[in-house]
Amino acid sequence: MEVIHSIADLRSRIREYRRKNDGSVGFVPTMGYLHEGHASLLRKARSQSGLVVLSIFVNPLQFGPGEDFERYPRNTERDLEVAEAAGADLVFMPSVSEMYPTPTRTTVAVSGLTSRLCGASRPGHFDGVATVVSKLFHIVQPDQAFFGLKDAQQVAVIQQMVQDLNLPVEIVPCPTLREQDGLAMSSRNVYLSDEERKQALVLSQALDKAKEFVLSRPNFNTAELESLVRKHIATAPLAVIDYAEVLAFPTLEPFENSTHTHSIILALAVKFGKTRLIDNVIIQLRK
Amino acid sequence: MEVIHSIADLRSRIREYRRKNDGSVGFVPTMGYLHEGHASLLRKARSQSGLVVLSIFVNPLQFGPGEDFERYPRNTERDLEVAEAAGADLVFMPSVSEMYPTPTRTTVAVSGLTSRLCGASRPGHFDGVATVVSKLFHIVQPDQAFFGLKDAQQVAVIQQMVQDLNLPVEIVPCPTLREQDGLAMSSRNVYLSDEERKQALVLSQALDKAKEFVLSRPNFNTAELESLVRKHIATAPLAVIDYAEVLAFPTLEPFENSTHTHSIILALAVKFGKTRLIDNVIIQLRK
Secondary structure, three states, rough: EEEOOHHHHHHHHHHHHHHHHOOOOEEEEEEOOOHHHHHHHHHHHHHOOOOEEEEEEEOOOHHHOOOOOOOOOOOOOHHHHHHHHHHOEEEOOHHHHHHHOOOOEEEEEOOOOOOOHHHHHHOOHHHHHHHHHHHHHHOOOOOEEEEHHHHHHHHHHHHHHHHHHHOEEEEEEOOOOOOOOEEOOOOOHHHHOHHHHHHOOOHHHHHHHHHHHHHHOOOOOOHHHHHHHHHHHHOOOOOEEEEEEEEEOOOEEEEEOOOOEEEEEEEEEEEEEEEEEEEEEEEEEEO | OOOOOOOHHHHHHHHHHHHHHOOOEEEEOOOOOOHHHHHHHHHHHHHHHHHHEEEEEOOOOHHOOOOOOOOOOOOOOHHHHHHHHHOOOOOOOOOOOOOOOOOOOEEEEEEOOOOOOOHHOOOHHHHHHHHHHHHHHHHHHHOEEEEEHHHHHHHHHHHHHHHHHHOOEEEEEEEOOOOOOOOOOOEEEEEEHHHHHOOOOHHHHHHHHHHHHHHHHHOHHHHHHHHHHHHHHHHOOOOHHHHHEEEEOOOOOOOOOOOOEEEEEEEEEEEEEEEEEEEEEEEEEEO
């Protein structure tokens, strides 16, 4: 495994690989502080690709004012251990000035899909995501890129961008990994106090209840479903709901049970103190 | 020379070329109705590239309401003759539905550079240009792309986009070609009546005067220069000035003669009846 800091070096290493090999290039973009969820993306890439490229870059563009850019957790040493064990070949760790040598004037924006959920709570967030992911795609030029479905809206936004801009890359969405007790793995879990960590279980519990509710009631009512979820989350005194919404997936448009939507997402964002957790379940409807 | 209509076919032809050859891929994106200016871009590409790809696509996204998208001149038969004579290998002529199979939700926008000149007169125009050029770059994946400097602001916008988004392509700006009497070649010249065509010479004449003025007066005053240009254009009774501006190049920021700018652009947009012509001169200052 090789650690690379400059765009030019990364490009030349990938070019060299392509010249000598027929295998595909698989790419896992991350913000570091790697956990088992990231490792599962790398293992998936390893199983499908000849060359596995991991990027670690905490992208300032996707953090709003007052968000946790400065205190976002970082641990390079452990990240490199996780990356190596999971099969990464190249780890790209650019500085902010390598990625943004001059103030960027170009923005990639995806409309519609970004007006709800995290797009509504974090204005500009998905412009920052789409812009940096398109930069990374241009730098790495991967055949496949692997993204975790915990950030389901991010996956939907990136798939829309890839389709609209004809980016020559296949997006591979991968399942959310969870702790034994159900908490979705996230680099931000490290912020939680012991008590917050316990109470944070209401997220995955609420999603389980919601799934059971939907699958046992083909004519379920959206408002009723959202209310069930909100009530369960409210059993955690420290939980402050940012959103708890049912939408069609992957369009993220309002869901009416009468329409021909085949999949829905129930998406949650809940704050515990300063820490904002997200989780979701995507449910295929039997219609 | 091969004419290709589908993205998949074009990609497979280019992939095949790359597999068998070491030469580079040169790309000339156009809206068709090819003239000698386009031919000069193709010849330049021919001299530098192993495979020369021409695209002909009148992009609805870059036309505003009431602009000339519907009546933009088209002549496929002659275009193919010009393309073949100038050395194109592949001509990509997609339909609108091939390029935009679903309403596009993704926009590539370049700020700053697009607030003046044609960006001010044609809101949304450069978003349409940047978006379609990024799509075409993703489809063709050229090593070099060739653009005419008659659209100098377009060149500056695309260079900024390429730099900001790390697009793996080299932009090659090429000089404006002119008719014998000085009129800048443009597909839109065909709209001009005989009388308009005669009077349209004031554009290139004004640029010549401006260049002479600047080079003979190192401490020239911007307002004086703009006034000189406007006065000359006003000698054509049919001319209606949209803009006549002196800016730093390629930043397109306001130019103060005291600053350390090395190049300026004098850019013009002038209407004759319904036809809007643009022209410019880029002048290197001896500082």
